[in-house]
Amino acid sequence: MSRLFATRPGDDGLPGPERRLAVLALILGTLMAVVDTTMVNIALPSIAAGLDVSASRAVWVTNLFQITCAAFLLVFAALSELLSRRRLYVAGVAVFTLAALGSALSQSLESLLVFRALQGLGAAATLSIGPSIYRQIFPSRLLGSALGLSALVVAAGYAAGPAIGGVLLSLADWPWLFALHLPLGAVAVVLAWRALPREVARPGGFDWQGALFSVAMLAGLFVAMDGAGHGMPAGLVAAWAGGSLTAALLFLWRQRRAPHPLLPLSLFAxxxxxxxxxxxxxxxxxxxxxxxxxxxxxxxxxxxxxxxxxxxxxxxxxxxxxxxxxxxxxxxxxxxxxxxxxxxxxxxxxxxxxxxxxxxxxxxxxxxxxxxxxxxxxxxxxxxxxxxxxxxxxxxxxxxxxxxxxxxxxxxxxxxxxxxxxxxxxxxxxxxxxxxxxxxxxxxxxxxxxxxxxxxxxxxxxxxxxxxxx
Missing domain, CATH: 1.20.1250.20 (MFS general substrate transporter like domains)
Structure with a gap:
């Protein structure tokens, strides 16, 4: 592990000692987003009972988070070029943490769903650019090792989430699952602001049309897939899938013409x-x-x-x-x-x-x-x-x-x-x-x-x- 933080002549990225705090900021932000998904899944029955709603409605506490997160991944990745990845990451962790506080204080399912959607936005901002920040932090010679560390963090989050959720629910009510994010989020925001690399923002505009088509494409796709797996009427699944396909065609059309495309198609060359x-x-x-x-x-x-x-x-x-x-x-x-x-x-x-x-x-x-x-x-x-x-x-x-x-x-x-x-x-x-x-x-x-x-x-x-x- 120490080799990740050793500096050699000619290294790009951050100097060795500065990498530690930057990596810790990334680890905390990633863990919060990953653990949240698996931890909240365990709590759905408790949330349904606590808010006096059916299990089928409580499932949207997870679904809305995932759909929102997925729909905005491409948008935030492109937006980071204008805002800088450091600013976007800090903003994402801050939004996720504040929305977690709102989730913990929610007294109704409707209020909880609003804050879960905001948590999904915050998670999308951090997860969309996490791997590219590893490339900023580490020299090229250590990129594989850095991404191996990232894989370890994600796997640990998936493994620990259910256990953390189970232990907390045995000791306290479901709102404490969301409150757990508050101290971790505060530390992650401070570390990210101080330690993540600074960069010059790209001049030029943002592809708002492409962003709109991207969100419609991905949100429609996820609703259709979720519906297909949970008994949604076939006609409604087809309607969502058709809307997603239409948005995808419009998205591709826009990407070929936009001066600053959301997803440059040249990548696929x-x-x-x-x-x-x-x-x-x-x-x-x-x-x-x-x-x-x-x-x-x-x-x-x-x-x-x-x-x-x-x-x-x-x-x-x-x-x-x-x-x-x-x-x-x-x-x-x-x-x-x-x-x-x-x-x-x-x-x-x-x-x-x-x-x-x-x-x-x-x-x-x-x-x-x-x-x-x-x-x-x-x-x-x-x-x-x-x-x-x-x-x-x-x-x-x-x-x-x-x-x-x-x-x-x-x-x-x-x-x-x-x-x-x-x-x-x-x-x-x-x-x-x-x-x-x-x-x-x-x-x-x-x-x-x-x-x-x-x-x-x-x-x-x-x-x-x-x-x-x-």
């Missing part, structure tokens, strides 16, 4: 970026699908209790926490696409082995399969993120970061929706896990396609380094 983005989207479909499908498999088919199910999930994020930092460090030395492809092969094998589980299978048979999936995903994610961020010019890092966050969120949500659609059609839950293995195979094919490109880029970096360049 870089095949390493495009293939890495495709691999990420397909892999997150598989992971999002598996996390929901396995809950049904463990409890309904195999007879485990909710508490036992929570423990059975532990090896997956724990393996990511252990493997992710190592994979990131290796990605700074080896071909990142080779590492990512190996990880996807393990993920695919793990999902296929879970799909073959018998109802009478024991705990050990479940645990090693979950660990295999976690090892595969941990080996895939940091090297793939390095390719995503490192394959584009520095001035486009924020746009790449926004596209990366959007791809991840869309993939996860699509996976959840597919589970709902499969179960509504009366298919066995194992069928969804086979679909997850298939999406992992698609991700693997995309990753293998960029192997020669990544190898050429690696040789170029070594040649520049040998010549005495950056």
């Amino acid at each position: 870089e095949r390493r970026f495009s293939l890495a983005l495709a691999a990420q989207g397909c892999a997150f479909v598989g992971q999002g699908l598996a996390f929901v499908a396995l809950s049904f498999l463990f409890q309904q088919a195999m007879g485990f209790s909710p508490l036992q199910t929570a423990w059975l999930f532990t090896p997956w994020p724990l393996a990511i926490m252990l493997v992710g930092p190592l994979a990131g460090r290796l990605a700074d030395r080896l071909n990142p696409s080779l590492l990512a492809s190996a990880g996807l092969a393990l993920l695919m094998a793990g999902l296929a082995s879970l799909a073959r589980l018998e109802a009478e299978a024991g705990v050990v048979e479940v645990l090693w399969r979950m660990a295999l999936c976690g090892i595969g995903f941990g080996l895939f994610q940091p090297p793939n993120n390095r390719e995503l961020i490192g394959s584009v010019p520095r001035e486009r890092s924020a746009n790449a970061s926004g596209a990366m966050s959007t791809s991840r969120t869309v993939g996860q949500s699509l996976g959840v929706a597919l589970v709902g659609a499969f179960l509504a059609a009366g298919l066995a839950v194992q069928a969804t896990l086979w679909l997850g293995a298939l999406t992992s195979l698609l991700a693997l094919l995309a990753s293998l396609a960029r192997l020669p490109l990544a190898a050429a880029a690696q040789r170029e970096r070594r040649a520049v380094k040998a010549a005495g360049g950056d």
